[in-house]
Amino acid sequence: MEFNIKRLTEEEFAKFAKLIYDESGIFMKDSKITLLSNRLRKRLTALSLSEFSEYYDYLQGLSGEPKRKEYEELLDVVSTNETYFFRNERHFEAFSDYCLPEIAKNKKEKTLKIWSAACSTGEEPYTLAICVLEKMHLFQGWKIEILATDIAPSVLEFAREGLYSGRRIEKVSPEHLKKYFTLADSEKAVYRINDQCRKLVNFYYHNFFKSPFPEQVDVIFCRNVMIYFDKLHQKNLVAGFYKSIRDDGYLFIGHSETLHSISDDFTYRKVLESPIYIPRSRS
Ligand SMILES: C[S@@+](CC[C@H](N)C(=O)[O-])C[C@H]1O[C@@H](n2cnc3c(N)ncnc32)[C@H](O)[C@@H]1O
Numbered sequence: 001m002e003f004n005i006k007r008l009t010e011e012e013f014a015k016f017a018k019l020i021y022d023e024s025g026i027f028m029k030d031s032k033i034t035l036l037s038n039r040l041r042k043r044l045t046a047l048s049l050s051e052f053s054e055y056y057d058y059l060q061g062l063s064g065e066p067k068r069k070e071y072e073e074l075l076d077v078v079s080t081n082e083t084y085f086f087r088n089e090r091h092f093e094a095f096s097d098y099c100l101p102e103i104a105k106n107k108k109e110k111t112l113k114i115w116s117a118a119c120s121t122g123e124e125p126y127t128l129a130i131c132v133l134e135k136m137h138l139f140q141g142w143k144i145e146i147l148a149t150d151i152a153p154s155v156l157e158f159a160r161e162g163l164y165s166g167r168r169i170e171k172v173s174p175e176h177l178k179k180y181f182t183l184a185d186s187e188k189a190v191y192r193i194n195d196q197c198r199k200l201v202n203f204y205y206h207n208f209f210k211s212p213f214p215e216q217v218d219v220i221f222c223r224n225v226m227i228y229f230d231k232l233h234q235k236n237l238v239a240g241f242y243k244s245i246r247d248d249g250y251l252f253i254g255h256s257e258t259l260h261s262i263s264d265d266f267t268y269r270k271v272l273e274s275p276i277y278i279p280r281s282r283s
Pocket of ligand 1: 084155209254
């Protein structure tokens with residue numbers, strides 16, 4: 001059935017692109033018409049619909065809980081969720097060898113709150129958990145929480161399951177694999193992240209442009225998601241981070257992303273070969 005559904009017309013594409021933009025900030029250029037057609041087909045198939053226009057009308061007719069659920073499903077198929085453990089290792093070196101020791105040394109309250117904002121399938125927050133556990137001697141008696149949020153329910157489910165293989169774990173060292181994972185399926189080489197890491201990480205549904213932001217965060221990782229937003233949404237997002245982060249906190253963004261012409265609230269610093277942003281009030 002899926003193969004019989006044609007491509008979006010330009011008019012249909014414009015309508016869906018607007019709806020997606022209004023709901024999530026995800027900005028789709030006209031060149032994404034095939035990509036969006038392919039992704040939306042999954043929802044049409046799931047709902048036994050054969051035309052994109054029927055799906056659009058269906059979305060328009062919904063209200064209350066069914067609307068909330070279907071919009072979640074829509075954003076789930078539309079979002080790009082590529083990620084893996086220790087993605088851009090330099091960030092984790094700076095986090096482990098600079099940010100964590102600085103926080104442990106300088107912070108009076110013994111609480112450590114880290115936010116993996118747009119965490120996808122969990123590799124980023126679990127990598128942060130591994131880094132924290134490796135530095136646990138600095139945080140004896142501290143209350144530690146890694147918040148991990150995303151707009152796509154299916155990736156959060158995957159993350160809570162905690163099963164990883166192949167490319168996702170390629171950058172995990174044999175030592176870390178042994179220490180923080182258990183072999184779940186030896187034939188397929190599937191590994192389960194262990195309970196020590198799981199206990200540190202809490203996964204929640206969160207839409208940057210609809211949900212309230214956490215407060216008093218020490219470190220925010222928001223990588224490889226701003227690229228999907230236009231400048232207006234990038235500015236709003238970073239303004240939100242500025243309110244969320246403590247004065248002595250640290251912000252990490254993706255290596256192909258920049259705050260240049262987006263925010264003056266943060267100052268760029270190169271630490272251990274890694275770009276880090278710190279709130280202006282501290283610089
Ligand atoms: C490419 S992944 C990034 C994963 C991880 N941070 C990394 O760098 O490896 C981008 C994630 O952003 C999420 N996302 C997109 N729009 C969002 C929004 N408005 N609010 C929260 N998350 C969003 C997507 O669901 C997706 O999982």
